[in-house]
């Protein structure tokens with residue numbers, strides 16, 4: 455018998471379970487307090503240098519009490535988050551999360567499930583959410599769905615499937631070659647930057663994405679799309695993909711998805727819809743008609759962590775043809791052999807549908823929330839954010855000192871304080887001061903060359919008085935900064 459190796463370190467489970475339990479309850483209570491008081495205090499506060507300096511400490515070799523580390527978290531991390539649980543966080547497109555999802559995250563972490571594959575019920579939870587999404591978008595029974603980090607990753611998956619469809623299955627082995635250099639994709643010139651990045655990462659080059667002109671509503675100009683496709687074909691190039699946008703990042707514009715579906719059919723293009731924050735509006739019967747045509751897409755990307763109100767991260771990719779989706783990613787390896795029975799059963803596995811082998815249990819927080827709140831309630835939250843955006847747009851239109859810079863078809867409003875000169879600088883300063891004061895946190899974008907204050911209303915906690923406060927603060931800052939400038 456060989457010598458039994460000595461135990462060099464204790465396992466990582468607590469030695470005093472009752473003490474751990476008491477501490478765990480404190481941590482849970484603190485976090486529930488945090489969420490319960492999401493609307494109190496400033497939206498955001500910058501971390502002071504003294505707090506940042508603490509993070510220069512070296513790798514902690516020795517143990518510390520969990521209580522002490524948690525105290526540190528409460529002092530140095532929790533107060534200095536981005537602020538997106540706050541009802542007056544209007545920046546970028548950050549979701550507000552929900553408490554049921556947060557609790558489910560704790561359960562998922564406790565389970566420590568790896569959803570790359572194998573035969574276990576956590577994978578069935580993800581498959582059920584995928585079937586719910588196929589049902590929502592009227593996709594057929596063979597649809598494929600997968601949780602990913604976010605819409606950026608989901609859009610990359612779409613480009614990779616469309617690439618494999620265009621170049622054939624051998625391209626996965628041989629690379630894109632000269633045929634790949636001829637592929638061309640099309641999206642609105644206002645499409646999110648992650649589409650160009652996906653083209654880059656797919657080895658096709660971001661220049662192979664044509665930015666198609668938009669109409670006055672910010673929607674892709676269908677005639678311009680057809681012309682670009684025809685021009686590229688005439689030049690010997692190979693159009694293969696059109697990406698429609700359902701909720702453009704700047705203004706929330708929704709492309710005419712039914713018209714895009716017709717072009718895609720006529721031109722044999724893969725139709726992918728980037729619905730990062732717009733697609734789930736289909737949960738609301740009032741909003742669903744805005745997305746008509748999305749049910750004809752070959753694939754859709756969206757984020758539960760945005761308008762779906764799930765805690766980060768919870769992106770999702772849905773493909774009409776699950777077999778084609780699988781064909782773009784599945785691979786074999788001796789150490790990942792699938793069996794008919796036992797733990798290695800249950801093929802195809804989620805790792806056959808995307809780049810990740812190890813995958814966390816993102817599905818659980820969405821499964822819990824949809825079951826606990828009901829899908830209709832999430833749809834109603836999305837409708838509420840859109841109604842508040844319409845209210846903000848109306849407040850701006852009624853206020854002579856403010857100017858709206860774009861239509862607001864969904865939940866995003868772009869506007870500015872009118873200034874005789876130097877409008878970009880003034881509006882940039884307004885946003886900066888709003889953020890630093892903690893009163894509200896919009897972000898900025900550029901609309902037709904002008905810097906805009908951009909308010910994306912995503913959080914289920916936001917109410918009309920939050921919008922009123924944003925408008926009042928923009929006016930107050932606009933007046934005082936204009937006077938300061940004049941003086």
Ligand SMILES: Cc1ncc(COP(=O)(O)O)c(C=O)c1O
Pocket residue numbers: 546547603604605606607646648699701702703728729730731757769
């Ligand atoms: C329209 C659109 N597409 C894609 C993305 C990227 O999504 P994610 O940040 O989840 O990767 C965003 C982000 O806001 C977006 O607005």
